[in-house]
Amino acid sequence: MSDVQHLDDGRLHAYLDGHLRDGTVGRDYVERHLAECAACRARLEEERRVRDRARAILGAAGPVKVATPPFEAVLERAERKRASRRRVPPTVVLAWAASLALAVTVGWYARSLVLTGGGTGTVATVAQDADAPAEDVRAGGIEAAPPAPRQIAQSAPARAQPAPAPREEAVVVAEPAAPAVADRPLANLAAVEAKAAVDTEVPPLRIAEAPAPSAAAAPGAAAERVRLRAAPPAAAADLAEQSWRTVTRAEAERRLGGPVAMIPGLPSLGTSVFGTGDAAVARTLQVLGAGLTIELLQQRATAPAAMPQAGRAMGSEPGQSLTVEWEGFSVTGRALVPADSLRRLLSRLHRP
Amino acid sequence: MRVDWAVVYRETYADLVRFLHRKVWDADQAQDLAQETFVRALDHDPENPRAFVFTIAANLARDEARAAIRRKKHLTLMAGGAAEAAGAAEATEENERADTVRRALDELSERDREVLLLWDAGFDYGEIARQTGLSPGAIGTTLARARRKLVEAYQAVVPEAEQPRKKQV
DSSP states (O other): OOGGGSOOHHHHHHHHTTOSOTTSHHHHHHHHHHHHOHHHHHHHHHHHHHHHHHHHHHHTTSOSOOOOOOHHHHHHHHHHHHHHHHSOOHHHHHHHHHHHHHHHHHHHHHHHHHHTTTHHHHHHHHHHHOOSOHHHHHHHHHHHSTHHHHHHHHHGGGGTOOSHHHHHHHHHHHOOOHHHHHHSOHHHHHHHHHHHHHHOSSHHHHHHTOOOHHHHTOHHHHHHHHHHHHOOTTTHHHHHHTSOEEEOHHHHHHHHTSOOOOOTTSOEEEEEEESOGGGOEEEEEEEEETTEEEEEEEEETTOGGGHHHHHHHHTTOOSEEEEEEETTEEEEEEESSOHHHHHHHHTTOOOO | OOOOHHHHHHHHHHHHHHHHHHHHOOHHHHHHHHHHHHHHHTTOOOSSHHHHHHHHHHHHHHHHHHHHHHHHHHHHHSTTOHHHHHHHHTOOHHHHHHHHHHHHHHTSOHHHHHHHHHHHTTOOHHHHHHHHOOOHHHHHHHHHHHHHHHHHHHHHHHHHHHHHHHHHO
């Protein structure tokens, strides 16, 4: 028997692994050769030891025993994934909101250029129209004041308030007809006006130009206006919710109407909330390491328009940001870590 | 013919976790990836479901390994990070043994390692050949080389790992 005919390692291992089946040419050939060749028999035993040793080594690497979770777990996970895929990606929504905000801002500035001359004239006319009883004057006065609210209402979308509501407000204000004002709860106007006092510096100037001769004859009306502006009692609670406030977790959950997104195991620096209900945005800071935090911005996935509010708050924070769907919320994480680390962190959001 | 994924899942899950564990070296993550593998497989109707599942798993594990390398770089930057500390505390004897096997496996070429792990997960030669694109006749040779290399590499690594423990005793 010449050397060329000896069995190679590959054939021996295939034989050991039972890959050369009974009756096949390969197996017969190997067995015939082994019967005749002591050298190959010795090598076969050597290779068997190698094979068994390799099996033992790999077996030592664990996991020892793996319980198979029910198949339903896979189905549920697939369903969750499908549900989140059906939604419009939050980035698209944000891009939309940003475009809209930009368009409205540009539009507003263009409009204010055109109206610089005529705007106050309209107000004066409105006030003069209200030339009868004191109540009417008062109604007129309150109505006349709102060039400021109108301005706010127009510029509000630029700050990404939900767009439709302010627009409606603007229509009502622009109409001189008193009934429309009567329909409207005064607190609404007051809230917008007071919000103006808080949020912008423009309104007082415009309001000062409003009083017409007849309005001046009713100092009570003026006083009422001032009072409403200074301390709108009905709107106080609303206003408190229209700014960033650090709140307890329980309060944050009440305002959000759901769980607060947090990454388990990381110390929390607290949660602040803006707005309430569907439009609420929560911002939670957690510590990743020395001098390194992750910011979690959370809002209802169904109310993407409010996100730029939050965007303003986080504008100065450096780092990557990534948005995920979580428990019906969209949660944007931002941290100074690589994108895949961020993705992994966000995948660890606790499941309540 | 529709694949009954529930059956494939029951029959394959343990092997799949074992396969994934030898790639990502984290029991929880191996299970997580195994579940994710089936989530991705559900919508498909492959001829050979078992091979299909292992292909997905191998891809997921590769992506995860790449991500892990980047993460490691990052963690090195954040010296003394919490994750590092937690890892040290968990270094049980079992983990040490797994780590030794891991280092031994790292000595193998990627192709040899893949063939060895598929064999370890219960694949036969034909399946391994289809999975790796090697010719069926080459599987025996590849396995012979991979096994020998693993045994040698393990012997070379073990003394390092065992010696400190023996000194302590």
